Amino acid sequence: MEKQQTPFGFHKLIFILLILLSVSMSALGRDILSDIIELKIESHIASGGNFDSVTVELPNLTGKTLAKVIEYCKKHEESSEKTGELSEKWDGEFIGGVEVGMLMDLFLAGYELKIKGLNDLAASRIGGMMLGKTPEEIRVIFDIKEDPLCKKSKSPKEGERFARDNPWAFQ
Amino acid sequence: MDSEPNKYDPLHENPVQGKTSDYNNEEDRISNLPESIMSHILSFLPTKYAVATTILSTKWKSDLLASIPNLYLNMDDSLLLHPKRGAPNNSDMVEEHKTSFASFVYRVLNVILENVPYIRLLRLNCTNDYEDVHIIAWICAVLSREVQALDLKVTKENPSLLLHSLCGARR
Numbered sequence: 001m002e003k004q005q006t007p008f009g010f011h012k013l014i015f016i017l018l019i020l021l022s023v024s025m026s027a028l029g030r031d032i033l034s035d036i037i038e039l040k041i042e043s044h045i046a047s048g049g050n051f052d053s054v055t056v057e058l059p060n061l062t063g064k065t066l067a068k069v070i071e072y073c074k075k076h077e078e079s080s081e082k083t084g085e086l087s088e089k090w091d092g093e094f095i096g097g098v099e100v101g102m103l104m105d106l107f108l109a110g111y112e113l114k115i116k117g118l119n120d121l122a123a124s125r126i127g128g129m130m131l132g133k134t135p136e137e138i139r140v141i142f143d144i145k146e147d148p149l150c151k152k153s154k155s156p157k158e159g160e161r162f163a164r165d166n167p168w169a170f171q
Numbered sequence: 172m173d174s175e176p177n178k179y180d181p182l183h184e185n186p187v188q189g190k191t192s193d194y195n196n197e198e199d200r201i202s203n204l205p206e207s208i209m210s211h212i213l214s215f216l217p218t219k220y221a222v223a224t225t226i227l228s229t230k231w232k233s234d235l236l237a238s239i240p241n242l243y244l245n246m247d248d249s250l251l252l253h254p255k256r257g258a259p260n261n262s263d264m265v266e267e268h269k270t271s272f273a274s275f276v277y278r279v280l281n282v283i284l285e286n287v288p289y290i291r292l293l294r295l296n297c298t299n300d301y302e303d304v305h306i307i308a309w310i311c312a313v314l315s316r317e318v319q320a321l322d323l324k325v326t327k328e329n330p331s332l333l334l335h336s337l338c339g340a341r342r
Contacts, residue, residue, distance in 0.1 A: 104200050111208060119211075126201070127215030134252060135226050142201045146228050159226040162233070168275035169223040171252055171268070 065105040068098065072106075072118050095125045100141065134170075202230035210235045217245040218279060223252065236279075237287050246279070247296040248272040269299050276305075280312040287316065294322040301325070303333045310337065 061069070072094060079087055098106065103122055110119030130138050138144065163170050201209075213221040213235055225233045236242075248268070251258065259268040276295075284290075293313050297306070306325055313321065327333055 108204075108208075123212045124215040126212050127220075130212075130216060130224065131220055132250075132252060133220075135223065138224070138227060143199055144202050144227050145199045162226055166222055166225075166275060166278060168268075168271040169219055169252075170226075171271060 061109055062105070065102065065109055068102065068106055069109050069113065069115070069118065073115065076117060091121055095121050100129075199228075199230075202228055206232070206235060206238060210239045214239045214241075214243065217247060217250060219246070219250050219252075219275070222275075222279065222283065233283060237284050241291040242284075242287065242289070243292045243294075244279070244290060245294045246272075246276055247294075247298075249296065249298045265299060269301060272297075272299075273301060273305050276309050277312075280309060289317045290319070292320045292322065293318060296324045298326055300328055303336060306333060307336050 107122035110122055129141055221236050224231045259265045
């Protein structure tokens with residue numbers, strides 16, 4: 001009896017998930033959603049999980065981040081339907097207008113949701129913010145901590161030595 | 172030839188926005204990313220700045236650059252980290268700048284990228300006149316591995332010898 005229920009439970013679950021997701025996040029596009037679900041289920045099965053209890057966890061996104069992701073996907077879906085071209089100007093304004101915290105969220109969301117365009121756009125913006133900055137300036141922008149606890153791997157002295165060995169990188 | 176991964180050009184970019192409440196939670200998110208994701212950010216930076224991130228903290232390891240797939244090297248001796256100080260303007264400073272840049276290129280190709288078998292693109296821009304032996308040694312160092320494309324801009328008073336030598340530079 002249980003064997004018969006298993007596939008039914010599985011399909012029903014996926015069906016409900018798809019409905020729920022397509023209602024709440026239709027703007028993300030079915031392709032992206034089904035990719036995520038497929039990947040999660042594959043890894044669930046690969047790790048020996050059973051069909052009765054498939055849970056599809058979506059990446060941990062805040063509503064604010066999700067709204068931005070949806071805005072990005074919507075725009076790109078629209079512009080690829082209309083002209084086949086994506087607006088670079090729009091991309092620049094979109095990513096240039098967000099704060100550092102949101103930028104990191106979008107970068108990771110693009111990575112986790114496998115939205116390559118968004119992931120690349122955010123990575124290139126993060127790179128752009130480091131461009132031409134001294135290490136001190138970069139540390140301030142991204143709250144990067146010099147970790148004095150890890151004396152073994154790179155003490156301040158080792159940092160100095162690296163700077164001395166590669167002077168042009170810091171000129 | 173110009174097929175960098177980013178459509179959006181961070182060089183022509185809005186100034187960095189001030190830090191905001193989103194990102195003052197004392198959390199160094201960027202340094203705690205998995206290495207493959209950090210190297211993705213570095214892939215959008217000219218090699219000079221990518222190498223300079225090594226001294227941000229211990230989390231920014233010097234082998235991040237070598238872990239970038241499809242590595243795109245961009246070495247340009249006109250890039251300055253402190254543009255306000257101005258470009259070197261007397262002959263001693265120019266010589267020092269040249270020596271420093273030359274040893275940087277050697278270090279990147281022979282030490283930092285020692286075990287990297289494939290380079291997608293090397294873009295070398297020399298605004299100063301470097302000795303032929305250096306330029307040929309750099310090119311040979313790149314050609315000793317698999318490289319898809321070379322983009323060389325060199326300033327030479329007498330280019331004929333270099334051109335002649337380059338025609339013989341094969342793997």
